[in-house]
Amino acid sequence: MSPGVAWLVAAIILLIVEVFTTTFFIIWVAIAAFIAGIFAFFSPQWVPWVVFVVASVFLLWITRPLVKKLHERLPFRTNVDALVGTTGIVIETIDPVANTGRVRLGSDEWRARADQIVEVGSRVKVTDISGATLSVEPLPPTEG
Numbered sequence: 001m002s003p004g005v006a007w008l009v010a011a012i013i014l015l016i017v018e019v020f021t022t023t024f025f026i027i028w029v030a031i032a033a034f035i036a037g038i039f040a041f042f043s044p045q046w047v048p049w050v051v052f053v054v055a056s057v058f059l060l061w062i063t064r065p066l067v068k069k070l071h072e073r074l075p076f077r078t079n080v081d082a083l084v085g086t087t088g089i090v091i092e093t094i095d096p097v098a099n100t101g102r103v104r105l106g107s108d109e110w111r112a113r114a115d116q117i118v119e120v121g122s123r124v125k126v127t128d129i130s131g132a133t134l135s136v137e138p139l140p141p142t143e144g
Helices: 003-019 026-040 045-073 079-083
Strands: 086-096 100-103 107-113 123-130 135-137
Touching: 003 045, 026 045, 079 107, 079 123, 086 107, 086 135, 100 123, 100 135
Parallel strands: 107 135
Antiparallel strands: 086 100, 086 123, 100 107, 123 135
C-alpha cells in the first residue's frame, strides 16, 4: 500500500471514530491526515508528516473558540428540572411547621414547601425540586 493510500485510510478511520465520540477534536486530526495523504502522493516521505502536524495544530488552534463556545452553553433542562422557574397556584396552604402544602402547575398537583406560610390561591415560583416535592417562594399579588 502506498503512503498516500495509508494516510487516506487513516483519515477515514479517524472520521469514523469521530462519529462515535462527537468530541469535535478528532475531526480536525482526520482532516489533517487527509491533507497529508494528498501530499504523500507527490512529495518525499517526510513531507506528509510535517503537513500532518502543522495542519493538526493549525486546525485545532483556529477552531478552539468555536468548540469552547459549544461547551459553555447552558445545559438544556428536561423532565422535572424544566419546572424550576415556573409559576403555580397554591391549592393547600403551605405551612413549613406543619409540613403541609400542595401546588398546581398546569394540570399537575405537587407537594410543596416554603420558608413561610403561603395561603391558598397565592401564586408561587418553583425554586427547586427534591424528589416529588417542590420548593417554592411566593410571588407578589398581581393587580388586575
